[in-house]
Amino acid sequence: MITPWEVSEELDYKKTMENFGIKTIKNIINNIETPHKFFKRGIIFGHRDFDKIIKCIMENKEFSVVSGMMPSGKMHFGHKMVIDQLLYYQNIGGSIYIPIADLEAYWARNMDFETTKNLAIEEYITNYIALGLNPNKINIYLQSKNETVKDLAMKLSKKVNFSEMKGIYGFGGETNIGHIFAPIVQVGDILYPQIDKNKKMLTVVPVGIDQDPHIRLTRDIANRATKSKEFNFIPPSSTYHRFITGLTGGKMSSSKPETAIFLSDIPSKSLRKKIMSCKTGGRETLEEQKKLGGIPENCAVYELFVYHLIDDDNELKEIYNSCTNGELTCGSCKKNCYEKLTAFLNDFKEKREVAKEIAKDIL
Amino acid sequence: MITPWEVSEELDYKKTMENFGIKTIKNIINNIETPHKFFKRGIIFGHRDFDKIIKCIMENKEFSVVSGMMPSGKMHFGHKMVIDQLLYYQNIGGSIYIPIADLEAYWARNMDFETTKNLAIEEYITNYIALGLNPNKINIYLQSKNETVKDLAMKLSKKVNFSEMKGIYGFGGETNIGHIFAPIVQVGDILYPQIDKNKKMLTVVPVGIDQDPHIRLTRDIANRATKSKEFNFIPPSSTYHRFITGLTGGKMSSSKPETAIFLSDIPSKSLRKKIMSCKTGGRETLEEQKKLGGIPENCAVYELFVYHLIDDDNELKEIYNSCTNGELTCGSCKKNCYEKLTAFLNDFKEKREVAKEIAKDIL
Numbered sequence: 001m002i003t004p005w006e007v008s009e010e011l012d013y014k015k016t017m018e019n020f021g022i023k024t025i026k027n028i029i030n031n032i033e034t035p036h037k038f039f040k041r042g043i044i045f046g047h048r049d050f051d052k053i054i055k056c057i058m059e060n061k062e063f064s065v066v067s068g069m070m071p072s073g074k075m076h077f078g079h080k081m082v083i084d085q086l087l088y089y090q091n092i093g094g095s096i097y098i099p100i101a102d103l104e105a106y107w108a109r110n111m112d113f114e115t116t117k118n119l120a121i122e123e124y125i126t127n128y129i130a131l132g133l134n135p136n137k138i139n140i141y142l143q144s145k146n147e148t149v150k151d152l153a154m155k156l157s158k159k160v161n162f163s164e165m166k167g168i169y170g171f172g173g174e175t176n177i178g179h180i181f182a183p184i185v186q187v188g189d190i191l192y193p194q195i196d197k198n199k200k201m202l203t204v205v206p207v208g209i210d211q212d213p214h215i216r217l218t219r220d221i222a223n224r225a226t227k228s229k230e231f232n233f234i235p236p237s238s239t240y241h242r243f244i245t246g247l248t249g250g251k252m253s254s255s256k257p258e259t260a261i262f263l264s265d266i267p268s269k270s271l272r273k274k275i276m277s278c279k280t281g282g283r284e285t286l287e288e289q290k291k292l293g294g295i296p297e298n299c300a301v302y303e304l305f306v307y308h309l310i311d312d313d314n315e316l317k318e319i320y321n322s323c324t325n326g327e328l329t330c331g332s333c334k335k336n337c338y339e340k341l342t343a344f345l346n347d348f349k350e351k352r353e354v355a356k357e358i359a360k361d362i363l
Numbered sequence: 364m365i366t367p368w369e370v371s372e373e374l375d376y377k378k379t380m381e382n383f384g385i386k387t388i389k390n391i392i393n394n395i396e397t398p399h400k401f402f403k404r405g406i407i408f409g410h411r412d413f414d415k416i417i418k419c420i421m422e423n424k425e426f427s428v429v430s431g432m433m434p435s436g437k438m439h440f441g442h443k444m445v446i447d448q449l450l451y452y453q454n455i456g457g458s459i460y461i462p463i464a465d466l467e468a469y470w471a472r473n474m475d476f477e478t479t480k481n482l483a484i485e486e487y488i489t490n491y492i493a494l495g496l497n498p499n500k501i502n503i504y505l506q507s508k509n510e511t512v513k514d515l516a517m518k519l520s521k522k523v524n525f526s527e528m529k530g531i532y533g534f535g536g537e538t539n540i541g542h543i544f545a546p547i548v549q550v551g552d553i554l555y556p557q558i559d560k561n562k563k564m565l566t567v568v569p570v571g572i573d574q575d576p577h578i579r580l581t582r583d584i585a586n587r588a589t590k591s592k593e594f595n596f597i598p599p600s601s602t603y604h605r606f607i608t609g610l611t612g613g614k615m616s617s618s619k620p621e622t623a624i625f626l627s628d629i630p631s632k633s634l635r636k637k638i639m640s641c642k643t644g645g646r647e648t649l650e651e652q653k654k655l656g657g658i659p660e661n662c663a664v665y666e667l668f669v670y671h672l673i674d675d676d677n678e679l680k681e682i683y684n685s686c687t688n689g690e691l692t693c694g695s696c697k698k699n700c701y702e703k704l705t706a707f708l709n710d711f712k713e714k715r716e717v718a719k720e721i722a723k724d725i726l
Contacts, residue, residue, distance in 0.1 A: 107521050147510060150517070154507075157544060158470050162525070163536030173526030177547055181520060184540055 013045065013242075016209055020216065022046040022240060028054060036088045038241065040313070041306055043081070044206070046240035048215065053204045053237050057092055063202045064193035065089045066236070068186065070101040071119035072109070073254035075127050077261045078244050081307055085206045085241070087132045094204075095197075096133065098140040099149070099189040100124075106144075107178030113144055121359050127263050129355035130348060135362055139196070142363065143185055148195060153188035157181065159224040160217070168213045187218045190236050204237040212240070244307045247278035247300050261304075266349065267342040275301070275338045281323070282330035293326040301330070301337045309340040376408065376605075379572055383579065385409040385603060391417060399451040401604065403676070404669055406444070407569070409603035411578065416567045416600050420455055426565045427556035428452045429599070431549065433464040434482035435472070436617035438490050440624045441606050444670055448569045448604070450495045457567075458560075459496065461503040462512070462552040463487075469507075470541035476507055484722050490626050492718035493711060498725055502559070505726060506548055511558060516551035520544065522587040523580070531576045550581045553599050567600040575603070607670045610641035610663050624667075629712065630705040638664070638701045644686070645693035656687040664693070664700045672703040 017024070025047045029039040031054050038044045056063040067086055086096050100120045105111040120142075129135050143149060162180070165171050171180055193203050205215060219235035226233050246252035246259030253259050258274065265271055281295035281302065296302040302323070310316045322328040380387070388410045392402040394417050401407045419426040430449055453459050463483045468474040483505075492498050506512060525543070528534050534543050557564050568578060582598035589596050609615035609622030616622050621637065628634055644658035644665065659665035665686070673679045685691040 103517065106518070144514070144517075150513060151507070154466065154513070154541065154544075155469070157541035158539050161537050161539050162534065162543065165540060166536065171525065173529065174524050176521050176524050177528060177543060178517065178520035180525065180540060181517075181544055 013209060013240075016212075017046050017240075020212060022048060022209070022212065025050060025239065032057060034092070036085065037311060037313075038081070038085065038307075042242075043307065044085075044239050044241045046209065047238060048219075049235070049237035050204065050239055052202055056202055060093065061202075062093070062095065062197075063204065064095040064097055064197075066097045066099070066190050066193065066203055066205050068099045068101050068189055069120065069124050070105050070109075071116055071124050072105070072111075075123055075263045076252055076254060077263070077304070077308055078252040079127075080131065080263060081241065081244060082206060083128055083131045083133065085239075086128075089204075090133060090137060095193065096138045097189070097193050097196075098128070098138055099146070099186075099192075100140065100142045101182075101186070101189075103143040103178070103185050104182040107176060107182050113142075117142060117363065121363060122356070123264075125359040125362055126352055126355045129358050129362075130263075130351040135358050139193075140362060143189065146192075149185065149188045149192050152192060152195060153181070153185040155230065156187055156191075156221050156225060157184045159221045159228075160184065164217075168217055183214065183217060184221075186214060187221050190214075190218045191222060191231075191233055194233055200232065200234055202234055202237060204239060206239045206241060208243055209240045212238070245279075245300050245303050247274060249279040249300065261341065263348065264352070265345055267338075267345055271341075272338055275341065276331075276334050278334070280330045280334070286329065289329065290326040293324040294328065294330065296320050296323050299323075301334055304337055304341070309337065309344065376572060376603075379575070380409050380603075383575060385411060385572070385575065388413060388602065395420065397455070399448065400674060400676075401444070401448065401670075406670065407448075407602050407604045409572065410601060411582075412598070412600035413567065413602055415565055419565055423456065424565075425456070425458065425560075426567065427458040427460055427560075429460045429462070429553050429556065429566055429568050431462045431464050431552055432483065432487050433468050433472075434479055434487050435468070435474075437625045437627055438486055439615055439617060439626065440667070440671055441615040442490075443494065443626060444604065444607060445569060446491055446494045446496065448602075449491075452567075453496060453500060458556065459501045460552070460556050460559075461491070461501055462509070462549075462555075463503065463505045464545075464549070464552075466506040466541070466548050467545040470539060470545050476505075480505060480726065484726060485719070486627075488722040488725055489715055489718045492721050492725075493626075493714035498721050502556075503725060506552065509555075512548065512551040512555050515555060515558060516544070516548040518593065519550055519554075519584050519588060520547045522584045522591075523547065527580075531580055546577065546580060547584075549577055550584050553577075553581045554585060554594075554596055557596055563595065563597055565597055565600060567602060569602045569604060571606055572603045575601070608642075608663050608666050610637060612642040612663065624704065626711065627715070628708055630701075630708055634704075635701050638704065639694075639697050641697070643693045643697070649692065652692065653689040656689040657691065657693065659683050659686050662686075664697055667700055667704070672700065672707065 023046060025039065025045055028051050029035045053063055065086060067082060090096050100116065102113050102116040105116045106113060125140065165180055165183065169183060190203065190205055194201050207215065215236065215238045222233035222235045225231040244252055248259050250259060279300045281297060281299035283289040283292055283294065305316055305319060319328065323333065386409060388402065388408055391414050392398045416426055428449060430445060449459050463479065465476050465479040468479045469476060488503065528543055528546065532546060553566065553568055556566050570578065578599065578601045585596035585598045588594040607615055611622050613622060642663045644660060644662035646652040646655055646657065668679055668682060682691065686696065
């Protein structure tokens with residue numbers, strides 16, 4: 001359940017969390033002076049060792065944040081949420097590391113290096129900068145060009161065997177050797193900040209819960225490499241976020257444009273139509289709506305407010321209340337949403353134009 | 364059967380050769396103006412596409428020779444035979460590439476990089492130079508330090524799947540991922556000269572027949588990478604040599620000093636004893652020997668002559684004849700062998716002293 005004032009975990013995540021030792025985050029976020037709205041609103045709901053990162057933040061100690069990208073298609077509001085977290089950490093002093101997974105794209109998706117690089121620059125990096133990341137402060141690199149990461153991966157590849165990789169990723173006889181190696185390069189990416197700065201430094205990796213196997217593998221390998229005295233790693237911390245629901249109710253996905261708002265969208269009749277016809281938590285009739293109230297927990301429009309379009313908790317609370325008590329109709333709520341979206345996209349379009357030029361020179 | 368005038372293949376190799384398409388070399392070596400004694404004496408007995416290399420040699424065209432090393436223990440006369448081939452190719456214009464397999468040693472034998480490097484310099488490279496290789500003309504490198512080879516291996520690792528690697532190398536669930544990757548780095552080593560010089564260039568790899576799976580894998584991957592238009596490789600040629608028999612009749616091995624003559628051996632009572640008591644093709648009694656003659660084909664001393672101590676075909680032929688017709692006794696033959704060996708080792712000791720200093724600076 002997503003509300004602006006109550007953090008709770010969804011039941012279907014609970015079992016996964018218990019099984020794999022992911023802790024609920026609500027008990028520790030009160031220790032942060034300026035928590036991001038995603039913490040308060042339960043969008044980031046779980047963690048491993050994030051208390052250590054909070055300690056860093058409070059003590060003004062250096063820490064790093066790793067968030068890889070594998071460019072494929074256009075970025076949408078599902079992606080934006082991850083960048084918003086990076087922006088938050090950058091503003092409170094975190095060093096941001098952004099590996100571009102061109103090796104993995106090559107091995108696992110048959111994408112050539114030039115295509116991946118161009119897409120990374122023109123779409124992803126452009127958006128990252130437009131969203132506010134300081135290009136002079138981010139450590140962004142192509143996996144294929146980072147000798148330290150590749151060498152790190154080569155060494156760490158000794159610390160894990162085929163059975164383990166098969167268990168985690170379902171690899172089989174038909175899997176190409178590069179693809180088997182790809183997750184180890186990702187492990188290298190996550191541990192890279194500790195090598196790059198040549199000092200013990202805490203790292204946090206913000207991910208969806210489906211990415212937890214990567215985190216567990218990285219933590220295991222970090223521990224083994226430290227135990228063998230070849231390295232001296234601190235296992236990375238992690239946080240777990242839930243992804244925004246798509247406009248039609250399922251997953252927001254680049255390959256299904258009807259489900260997504262893209263960062264490159266421009267206000268238009270068709271975009272308006274997309275919002276006006278999206279899935280809400282409204283009742284079947286206006287009469288019922290007035291009597292029973294709407295269900296914001298099932299509403300794609302409400303999620304857009306929660307994740308992206310409303311920062312002010314009071315404003316969000318007002319919408320929630322007027323919806324659930326039957327005052328607010330879906331029609332006017334959607335109109336409000338489209339107006340906010342229009343303001344965001346118009347502003348963002350200009351920022352993209354500026355960012356585009358900066359992005360060209362960043363790699 | 365090894366004789367100085369007749370090249371033949373041993374029966375136990377014949378099946379392997381037929382199964383895997385390795386051709387007998389005796390039909391084509393007459394095309395070489397100055398064939399190495401190993402060709403004439405049947406020590407190098409098989410090949411793939413070596414006729415193409417012969418054409419290069421005859422037309423004075425550039426070609427390359429790749430021969431990797433994985434340093435482990437002291438070098439013996441079994442290793443010397445491979446270096447002798449490199450020396451031969453260098454003298455007739457071949458570019459010699461010597462990858463030091465420190466990555467493979469790390470993954471497969473748990474050897475750290477520093478140990479491998481030191482052993483390579485102090486023992487292997489020193490001997491290579493002392494045996495006559497021109498240090499200014501060889502391309503020698505540590506796998507772990509050659510970015511081009513590592514990148515090549517990373518790309519080529521997409522062209523082969525786990526089932527194939529399992530089939531060739533017997534990898535299983537317990538195999539670490541680095542170890543699975545190791546043969547692909549070797550494939551990178553073999554194809555590297557074609558990338559290094561950035562032109563179509565023939566390559567020959569001199570190996571024992573047990574190494575043929577590597578060659579087949581490399582040729583397959585080269586063809587696949589060319590077919591996919593990512594690269595433009597010529598599949599490497601290869602030659603197949605038989606290894607010298609150990610002094611006690613089995614394999615010559617560093618881990619069993621009684622079987623081996625080491626390149627760092629110094630003439631001594633104990634070395635003399637090792638030669639005087641080694642396995643020969645002599646009969647049980649002197650009387651029988653005189654009547655039936657000895658069997659040089661079963662004689663470790665005779666092999667030392669054939670492989671290393673006698674260049675002159677006539678001298679070798681004389682020994683063969685006087686042995687088989689019963690004139691030569693094993694005692695005097697061994698004495699002759701020890702004298703020749705003494706001369707070689709005394710001379711080589713001096714060469715090693717000079718080479719040692721050069722080897723220090725080569726990596």
